[in-house]
Amino acid sequence: MAEDLIDVDESMPTNTVEEYLRMDRMPHIWCPGCGIGTTVNCFAHALEQSNLDLQKVAIVSGIGCTGRVAGYINLDSFHTTHGRAIPFATGLKLANPELKVVVYSGDGDLTAIGGNHFIHAARRNVDMTVILINNFIYGMTGGQVAPTTPLTATASTTPHGNFEDSFNLPYLAESCGAVYVARWTAYHVRHTTKAIKEALAKKGFSFVEILAPCPTLFSRRNKLGDGLDQMKYFKEHSEIKNDIDTKTASLSFQGKITVGKFVDKERPTYLDAMNEYYGKKFGDKFKPYNG
């Protein structure tokens, strides 16, 4: 029994993020050394610092290791189908605009099968925060190549090395119209927390990419050590470059990692644009849509 093994020291401070988590679902399913849990901690701290009404925050994820995040967060949470978190979130947000809607999913989920939804939600500027955990691989299905797998890295479906160029996700998000774009790693917990907090405060399609180690299926196969080795790598090879041209933010296998806040701008959201347009078109007959 776990209780027998853990000597609880009542004088220890309580974990301040517990209220943001479904503690009745612990332990979680992520592997030792995985970076997803670290990002969840950042997300919880960002929620804590955001002073949002937690009854009005909803989290949506797709399928995969990161797709399981929704199930551990103590908010209205939706674990949907593979790649489709963003269109689900679009419906949720447009049905009830008073909700703050967060999509939290992996690189394979959001940019392979879900790539089309990602670009269109950014284009429409649907008001949502998308947190993408990039571990360069399909984790839950066993380490297959992803659209983010760097050139030459191996995966179970590219056992001789990957020959497809990978996405530069900040560039993709910006070019489609995202109003906030940042990239950090699971090593940068304070920067990540701040970025999520800023993204949550942003009106419109905000995007935070967080690089995270997948020791079980990416690092091990590519002989990169364990989770700690990957965190050291993130620490030593990251260069903070805010406000750069996202075109220059591409990632390579074991090369430098450009991190920072790249985009922070204003643009009418889907709903604001609709309300403004119809307001002009229909005059007094139109009542602004607010769900």
Added chain:
Amino acid sequence: MKADPKGVLTGAIFLDGDHACAEGAIAAGCRFVAGYPITPSTEVVERIADRFPLIGGMFIQMEDEIASSIAIQGAVWGGKKAMTVTSGPGFSLMMEHIGLAAMTEVPCVFVDVQRGGPSTGLPTLPGQGDMMQARWGSHGDYGIIALCPNSPQECFDFTIKAFNLSEQYRVPVLLMMDECVGHMTERVIIPPADQIDLYPRRYYDGPREDFLLFKPDKDLVPPIVKAGDGYKVHVTGLTHDEKGYPAMTVSAQEKLVHRLIDKIKLNADKIVEYKEDQVEGADVVVVSYGITSRVAIPAIEQARLEGMKVGHLRLIVAWPFPEKRIKELAAKVKAFVVPEINYGQMVHEVERHVAGKARVELVGHGGGAVHNPKDIYNVIKNSVKG
């Protein structure tokens, strides 16, 4: 509960079936529609897009059918009544999300204006080839309800009915129209809003501490809540327990999936609906649905003029199938004749329940047109001979 008068175009109006479906959705209180254009269904969302801004509705043309079929489910959790509209190829793309809606018990409506298939097939011409897909299209086991209108009036009426059944049983309901019904223009009577009965969404109103998102009531249907109401629900397409938490066990699967099937199966007597004409004492019963039910009538009338005893059983609700009634009739008649615009779908269901007690004859048609009534007549005539 009665319809909101806002948006109900009370009166007698000439409408095609697609537009009548849009009006039915509006009358039913649908205020979120996501869709992707596809012939011959597009006029439904075109009318919705035109009508929604001034009645507080949200129409969004999504990037594809897959997005549409899950955006509506997000909208339901956001508190809206929601619908998507498509035709065969789009319906195929939506199958995974019909499964999600069944698994997470999301009340929503999928309209399929059927065309000839497979594949791109006959985009502008009719078919009835999606009937088995409607029942079995998504992976795994689940219950479903599907309705088959045969006129613009029924496109209006049955869309309301689809929303009501969807709310009552927390299932996706499929409105299986076809190109002919969708594009046929006839007079549609839209009653005053206070004569349109709506089944209100069953929101949970018990004590908060007892709340379990998937704990069913006696009718096997759980009440629902909205995101933002403070229940902090977890909804997953994974097999889940009553709280909504993933439960990867044989017993959890058995409990959940069995109920998803049973809530339709055990309530089937309340859901099943068909129309009969001179079925008692008949030698042959024509079983039809959708546009084919209208095409069968001249064939049946001709046969009757010639003294043949021909009954007509028309499916209003195709799924669940009226298996009890078919079994009863199977003991009394010589044959069933099943015309459909496919090469055999619902006929299999008729055969299954007739179970060899009478002959079952398909009058198949590959799509692109309705049957020539003569073809149906000829099969009736041969069947009467026994």
